[in-house]
Amino acid sequence: MKILIVYATRGGAAEHSASLLAAHFDNPDVKNLRDESPDPSGYDFIIFGSGIRFGNIYRELSDWLDRFWEVLRRKPKAVFICNVFEEEAEEIIKKNFSLRLRNSSVAVDSLGGEYDPTKLSRADRMLAYAMKRELLSPGFLEMKPCILTWRVDRFLQDIDDYLELGSSNSVRPGSVAAIGEGAQ
Ligand SMILES: Cc1cc2nc3c(=O)[nH]c(=O)nc-3n(C[C@H](O)[C@H](O)[C@H](O)COP(=O)(O)O)c2cc1C
Numbered sequence: 001m002k003i004l005i006v007y008a009t010r011g012g013a014a015e016h017s018a019s020l021l022a023a024h025f026d027n028p029d030v031k032n033l034r035d036e037s038p039d040p041s042g043y044d045f046i047i048f049g050s051g052i053r054f055g056n057i058y059r060e061l062s063d064w065l066d067r068f069w070e071v072l073r074r075k076p077k078a079v080f081i082c083n084v085f086e087e088e089a090e091e092i093i094k095k096n097f098s099l100r101l102r103n104s105s106v107a108v109d110s111l112g113g114e115y116d117p118t119k120l121s122r123a124d125r126m127l128a129y130a131m132k133r134e135l136l137s138p139g140f141l142e143m144k145p146c147i148l149t150w151r152v153d154r155f156l157q158d159i160d161d162y163l164e165l166g167s168s169n170s171v172r173p174g175s176v177a178a179i180g181e182g183a184q
Pocket of ligand 1: 010050088
């Protein structure tokens with residue numbers, strides 16, 4: 001079973017998540033989309049994820065999804081995001097990943113996030129101030145968000161369940177992808 005894990009990160013949380021996920025599998029390929037844009041064709045299962053800024057996944061992941069969607073749509077896959085505002089996760093996932101992608105994925109979740117305001121560049125700090133002041137509020141700074149290991153475990157459990165079922169289909173029965181063709 002060949003597994004590919006790809007991620008896009010700015011602050012390191014998606015990389016951290018990718019390495020926690022990778023430790024669960026036997027010799028997966030793990031790729032930072034900033035360094036390369038791997039072709040998923042030769043893989044049996046693909047996991048991809050991105051950190052979130054101002055409600056959006058990073059450009060590297062959306063470009064990679066656009067580029068390889070025709071391959072990805074036929075593959076079993078799982079999607080994660082890393083973000084810190086728990087209450088936003090569902091909306092962020094809906095906004096950034098099509099219904100077709102979500103419905104044809106074995107797991108889709110936020111794995112939590114990491115955030116160290118002292119590492120923000122001046123430009124990011126100004127953007128945060130203008131667009132999302134919560135990121136700079138004293139209460140939030142005390143929270144010290146982290147990757148939620150129980151979420152990682154649940155995400156992996158969903159993948160294990162799928163792989164153990166040994167489905168010969170590349171999509172879940174009844175999913176939009178199983179029912180018809182369509183855009184990403
Ligand atoms: C400039 C900036 C904007 C952010 N915007 C959001 C946001 O809109 N919603 C959210 O839940 N988290 C937001 N976060 C928190 C990040 O999603 C979190 O730090 C995540 O771990 C980033 O992943 P990465 O470290 O892999 O880049 C933001 C963080 C920064 C620095």
